Amino acid sequence: MTIDGILLAAGLSRRFGRPKQLVEWRGKPLVRHMAETALASRLRHVIVVLGHAAPEVRRALAPLLPNPRLRLVFNAEYEEGQASSIRRGLRALAPGADAAMFLTCDQPLLTPTLLDALIEAFVRHRPLICYPIHEGVRGSPVIFAAELFPELQALSGDVGGRVLIEKYRARVHEQKISSAGPLTDVDTPDDLLALEDEADPPEGARAASFGSSRSRRADGSAPGEEWRAAPLPFPDPVSEAADVLIVCDGSSRRLPSGERRAAAAAIVKRGSEVAIVGQYLGAATNQQAEIVAACLGLEAIATPSRVRVLTDSAYVVRTMQGLYKRRANHALWERLERAARPHVVAxxxxxxxxxxxxxxxxxxxxRLISREGRVDPAELTALLDRHLASRESPTESASP
Incomplete structure (x- = not known):
């Protein structure tokens, strides 16, 4: 079975504010990231549809042009919306294509392995449509069988293939993936910063950032947060280097309807006492959720302490260390600074x-809070009890 790739790179990127195709991440324009990923997969050909800023996009792809599997085409009607680029890409397909995989420029965490897994699933199950899914949330890229090409050609305006997915729901294959990372798309400059949380740890990321030690209010809790305090089922991992261990995480997910749901959670451990706090944030970004998660943990500490904050957000760590400039979310950063000020924080x-x-x-x-759109104290308590009770010995330490 022959499957070609169509990379849509003609859009105006109105939400981003500048041509998203040309925005650099990890030293390369996004369009080149995606073209390289597609060429490294089992796709027969990769057609890149140009439009807005076409000369600049072509220059960004110049190192890849010698590859005979790559073809650039121009969509003169790109201002009409995504459907025009879909039509242009389909017209450029070489004879014999059994299906087409549609990709966009804003998912640089996609890998050739994931693309190949989609191709393999399409070949094995023979659906009309195949796409990745993580915890019920549909993602891209999407493969459409040649049988649907006429209907794709009939699309107009800024309408993509979603209407066909709904129409042919009974003949769709959803390929489950283990992580939402590869499905992360970039709609705003803030989203681009969030991709750093998927990168390897930057040099110096484990260095400590310290604040002053001044008193603070006794009650650090906030509305919508729930606590669970109970003895840990394993020895206290807090060493002499820190009094309190905070582990925090944020989640932001986009539902098939387009609605974004975000939440933050933090676990605070002092001695043999452990507490969990969570908050539903509504339509917040992943970066905002990560910042709030750190705030929740620090705001829960009633007295000045030596604190070790563990987070999988390089964005938060590097910003608090002064390695990132604060270009957005200023109110949240100020909140985090206030929460950290009474403590010595690593x-x-x-x-x-x-x-x-x-x-x-x-x-x-x-993820539970973001999925349900609310904080359920009983569910958080059960989650904490169930997972901690399954551990017989600690693997974390509070020492920096």
């Missing part, structure tokens, strides 16, 4: 989903 980056028991609990708590 900011520590830790890779996500690396087996850290408290981090796994925190991640699940944040």
């Amino acid at each position: 900011w520590v980056w830790t890779p996500g989903h690396a087996g850290h028991p408290l981090q796994e609990v925190c991640d699940r708590a944040a």
